């Protein structure tokens with residue numbers, strides 16, 4: 573980076589958890605996208621999305637790991653703090669990394685309060701089944717807004733046998749109901765059949781945000797790098813890629829390398845003095 577990152581974003585009224593509830597009541601679809609750094613945070617906020625998620629998918633799409641399991645609390649705080657400074661309007665949600673939601677209410681409160689205090693984000697997201705409802709309730713009682721995440725829980729990928737559609741409607745319904753009853757302000761539904769997502773969305777009184785869950789959720793979330801063509805592996809069928817930024821950057825780099833090799837860069841315009 574040869575230039576400073578530019579002025580701080582202009583103050584704007586922050587989207588709140590109440591706005592998401594109002595969007596659901598009004599039937600206005602909620603948009604959430606992941607971001608992990610200053611440029612992706614700025615771009616997501618400028619695009620007017622409702623929520624920016626600092627997902628533990630950072631371990632995969634930024635760090636090239638094969639799952640989200642290696643993401644650490646320190647890494648989530650590092651990325652969450654950068655994104656929170658970049659985003660002025662959208663609600664910033666930071667993932668609680670594995671296995672902190674499984675170590676009891678006190679550990680979860682300690683970890684989530686660090687996330688809130690040290691990043692400046694407004695909410696945390698945690699993956700879990702009905703078995704984590706007490707942890708959600710404890711966090712909410714402590715004043716920490718929680719987004720639940722049920723269905724395909726990537727942190728449990730080895731237990732679930734891979735990144736696959738979750739078909740047990742009774743389990744999905746029970747997990748989503750438990751998260752909402754415990755006080756989650758919204759619930760992510762990942763990789764579930766459309767009919768299950770529709771039934772859960774009708775049953776809950778908080779917004780559902782789907783990924784690979786069909787069009788009947790109250791909102792949709794995608795991973796920035798999948799949406800922008802920056803994921804090198806095959807993207808899941810539920811992803812729509814809107815731009816091939818990877819190809820554009822690759823072509824630009826090749827042109828620059830060729831310019832260097834034929835001494836066409838730097839030219840007069842890029843030469844100082």
Ligand code: KIV
Pocket residue numbers: 606625626627628629630640667721760783793795
């Ligand atoms: O970490 C992440 O990016 C997520 C989304 C897939 C919802 O949890």
